[in-house]
Amino acid sequence: MTEPRVLISREQIAYRVAAIGADITRDFAGESIIFVGVLKGAAIFLSDLSRQVHLDASFDFIGVSSYGNRPSPAQELKNGWDSTGEVRLLKDVDQPMRGKNIILVEDILDTGLTLTFLKKMFLAHQPKALKIAALLDKPSRRKQPIKGDYIGFQIPDEFVVGYGLDYAERYRNLPDICVLPRENG
Numbered sequence: 462m463t464e465p466r467v468l469i470s471r472e473q474i475a476y477r478v479a480a481i482g483a484d485i486t487r488d489f490a491g492e493s494i495i496f497v498g499v500l501k502g503a504a505i506f507l508s509d510l511s512r513q514v515h516l517d518a519s520f521d522f523i524g525v526s527s528y529g530n531r532p533s534p535a536q537e538l539k540n541g542w543d544s545t546g547e548v549r550l551l552k553d554v555d556q557p558m559r560g561k562n563i564i565l566v567e568d569i570l571d572t573g574l575t576l577t578f579l580k581k582m583f584l585a586h587q588p589k590a591l592k593i594a595a596l597l598d599k600p601s602r603r604k605q606p607i608k609g610d611y612i613g614f615q616i617p618d619e620f621v622v623g624y625g626l627d628y629a630e631r632y633r634n635l636p637d638i639c640v641l642p643r644e645n646g
């Protein structure tokens with residue numbers, strides 16, 4: 462397999478994450494917020510973003526997975542990523558969300574199925590505010606009309622790894638966002 466190719470460098474990521482952190486700090490001035498990270502992909506983004514937000518804040522995490530039989534990671538890479546359309550909750554948050562300011566932190570907004578499911582679920586808890594922060598956005602892949610409130614970068618329909626994103630659990634620790642060429646599958 463050829464090496465992943467850098468699409469977005471660590472310097473570009475740091476610059477955008479700081480800008481998003483400044484936006485959140487301004488938008489929620491004087492308020493407390495809860496960062497809710499979607500495991501595992503958003504862990505690194507949440508860790509960096511939260512340190513650029515100068516507000517009273519706490520962390521929580523949620524785990525989701527797609528229903529149905531997924532193809533092998535190699536097949537997914539070769540034929541493109543596709544969700545089955547149904548999302549399953551693997552791990553719920555640990556604290557009450559009612560009346561709180563929630564920032565849902567996700568690695569990538571792709572088909573939109575995951576965040577549409579999570580948004581509906583969180584709104585049922587009647588938070589004071591619910592915002593979506595996604596480091597990456599692939600608008601061309603959208604199946605649900607959902608938009609992020611804080612977006613790092615819009616990218617084309619490529620399979621990316623690094624900065625928390627994996628391929629078969631590998632590459633999450635790459636400091637840059639890299640493209641894994643599909644023909645390698």
Ligand code: 5GP
Nearest residue numbers: 502570571572573574575619620621626627
């Ligand atoms: P959705 O299609 O529901 O918007 O995104 C579901 C999940 O698919 C994302 O949270 C992410 O874990 C995964 N995903 C989508 N596109 C990519 C990609 O290019 N690379 C990796 N590693 N995961 C992706």
